[in-house]
Amino acid sequence: MPERTTAPISPGNPDDDWDSTTDVEDHHPSTALPSGSDSGEQTDETEDHHRQIRHEKQTKHSGLPDTKRDYKLVEFAEGDPENPMNWSKAYKWWCTMVVAVTCFAVAFCSSVITADVGSVAKEFDVSYEAALVPITVFVVGFGVGPMIFAPLSEVYGRQIIYASTLLVAVIFVIPCAVSQNIGTLIVCRLIDGIAFSAPMTLVGGTLADLWRNEERGVPMAAFSAAPFIGPAIGPLVGGFIADGAGWRWLYWIQLIISFVVWVLITFTVPETYAPTILARRAKKLRKSTGDPDHVTEADLDPRPFSERMRVFLIRPFQLLFREIIVLLISLYMSVLYGLLYMFFVAYPIVFEKRKQWSKSMAGLMFIPIAVGVVLAAFCAPWVNGHYLKMVKKHNGKPPAEVRLIPMMLSCWFIPIGLFIFAWTSYKDLIWVGPCLAGLPVGFGFIFLYNAANNYLVDSYQHQAASALAAKTFIRSFWGAATVLFTEQMYDRLNDQWASTLLAFISLACCAIPFLFWQYGARIRAKSKYAFGGDEDPALDSDVEKGRKPPHHDMEDLRRAMSYVSNP
Template sequence: MHDLERTLSHGVVQHDLPTAEEPTFPQLTQAGSHTDAYLETSPSGLVLAREAEAPVASHRHGSQSTLVSARQHHGVAADVEKGAAAHGDDAKLVTWKVDDLENPRNFSTAKKWVQTLLPTLLCFMAGLSSSLITGGLPEMAEHYNVSEEVITLTVCVFVVGFGLGPLLLSPLSEMYGRRIVYIVSVFLYFIWTLPGCITDSVAVLVIFRFLAGCSISGVMCNAAGSIGDVWHVNERGFPMALFSGILFISPCLGPLLGGYITIRASWRWMWWVLFIFGGVVWVFTSLTLVETYAPTLLKWRAQKLRKETGDPTIVTEQERQGRPLAEIAHETLLRPLVMLATEPVMMCMSGYLCLVYGLLYAFFFAYPIVFMGHGFDAGQVGLCFLSILIGIALTSVTAIPLQERYYQRQVVKHQGHPPPEARLPLMMACAVVLPVSLFIFAATSIPSVHWAGPLVSGIPFGFALVGIYTAANTYIAVTFSDYSASAMAAKTLARSMCGAGVTMFIVPMYKSIGNLWAGMTWAFISLAMTPIPFVFFFYGAQIRGRSAMASAS
């Protein structure tokens, strides 16, 4: 936090707010820069808008101005004037009261953990659903009388949905709250999964699989925000580490569970398990999940106060500075694409995320090819993914804590404002480990070499996978702190398209050039990308300085 700017007469302390640290702030649906009305408290629960906004207009640039609209050239002053015209100079912003029990940050520790574990459970279900059916793809292809490439579409289109869904669902959560997005997303996923249990048409299966992927992506783009809603910045370390681990643990468990379900029951039961699990989780979360998004909660309070008092000037910051729907659509759909095409940081870091995400989904198909060559069945192939889980666990208990210790030293060194590059040492180390793991996997993947070689290679791969993802993801968010919602949508779209594309060519690739050179291809690609985090660590400040959207520090 920067030094305090000023204290308002109503008791709200005004800060220069780091939006990178606070997912509470609406970015896609609010036009002006943020006050701290969503976070701070006041005795009455109300503060004069002109007082809250004055320091922002004076001290902050128009960081929330739109990329694709003329509003970008007017800055914050125009946004504040527009809000004042709409609600009058005497508009009052709703804030939390002191020790407000409805404030998610004031929940009991037990309630905070419940509201953290529920979105994490939903993400576990989403990740599991993306890969569980890989345990029975050959049997499915035989039943539907189609090629392996055609049946692989059931995985491909689901991951495509992961990338496209957030473009629509991210602004909806800002407009209507997180809980309704969770409940509707999971319910639609539950419905769209049913055809897989009963249909005999592969076309129907693929279509509804795509719809299921789009729907369940709503939980993926909201879970991190939900954790930020209830935990303060200095409390989020372990909850976020748990959430990040689940993102990779659940897909790795999918082939294991799917393989044994297919062996012990039938491939149809993979779909029934997903359907039943989705229904149970939907009922459970519908009953226990509460709204935690501060702008939505305060909006509900403002509506109640307007109704009780008849005072139309009681509003939230989001209501006062809201964007038109057409502008929200432009922000949501165009800015991520522009960032991917014009920002060097986004290109390189998203490219690295595409690599690790693509490798994860490539292994869902490469592992069966390699290990079935040693006589493994589908269940035993699934067990091989446990080596990747060991690597993920090692990263969580060793490398990530070391990275956090380094980062805290940089916080002190830079007086509370470390550069984004302070997040990169973990990625630098893992960028070296990744090609080593892939070279080991490639060299030992031929049938004449003992299966222990490719099995053990999964440990350093899992280690590098989570380390690179965590560091690159954080670096993107901090670098584009003023546009973090668009940045997250951009990297999610890119990585999902890559992960989906890999599933379609990985099997033909192994068949065409063999296990050794198929694996070597990925190893050489990862080796070529190794310098990326080192370049940004040493020259990131200069690169960001030439960017139109990256933060200067």
């Protein structure tokens, strides 16, 4: 290993040694960027900012007045073997597949129990609606968990969050499998939902840690289908398990699968989050050299974690109720998420209750949804290629509305599939119609979801994590609620008109991407929170008024990477 040197930071002239440390005094520091960020995205700090940092750090640690102090910034050098982006391609693909399989397993666990709700109601002597509550609270946990685990991962890294939360999830599957009352099932499923949400929250960020922008298309395409295939495969496998072994084995299979992925991700995937890796390097350097001035970019942020956590919890709701873009996109994604979970109730109604099929046969009807998702994943590189052309056309700075193009093209697939499902689901008609209706629905889901996430990230770059957190929160609660009233809706409106109502709702939502295509730029121009360009001041939330700390441009984008792929 080359000997470490200390040199002033010079943008575009990084050190060549692996321990790359730089003197932050009187120079612009190169931000310790998250993996997946280009060097051109680095944040520049002003000289006054540096004086403020020196003052605050000295006051905090030594109580001394404002005196001159040099910090040695620890960052990755070019070709650094500890940088996850420089790992071998084979190992990066291994890590990618492990986190993708983990994501699939979590999505599978969310839906597999929908295959046999009736047996739970019968054994515990509760209503069918009460037996649906374990499904509902699991989805609620999916909305609550990211609000906790995303900021925690910034402090402790991704690996420890993966390992600890999956272990909790594995443990609390066991009481579900042996439960003797509905209360135990509900409480443990809620805990599982919160714990299982962590991998779904962090997996997108892990891929951004591993792959550079120009390399990320195929890995993201391979991964992006996992959160949507899982819910489709769950009822399929669950139907055969329920018919052959009973409803409790729907939980034992979750235990087996979740334990396997816990072992894989805990013992074969190391830490990939750049700030955490650099923090460990800085700590090691301070210990080996006795020099306390080895720091990372995160160390130079004087804000306490409690303040950052408070902002992270409050800002999503500010955006949700003050930003029409966030509100309408969140409502649209909530409708889609609700439709996905409605299918878990509607399919058993149509195929089991009306057509008198077995659970295993009814589960086969979810295959076209999975096929549609896979087809959409294969189209993802084409969509990415088109976006890169638009980037070039706009000299590297395309408007956020370019992200709406896939959304405007694919939004029609959802209502088309629902109309087909509605009017071919008669008891005496052949099964082909309602079965194949899932194909366009699955195809549209993934296109719409990815496009919506990208539009929010591009529109609210400095506030992107908060915008996506708002969407995740409202979407999860709506998805949880729809499970509880779907059966009553189908009983009162009949199968055809209940599905038609859903089709018209999704058809009305098709106006949203066209609305923002026409007026989105004007809305963002008047917005207090929307990103306005490289020099955008990105006004802080009300929580921060009166004491505005230094803002790191990439901080919210680091968080946002964790949400982009969260289904």
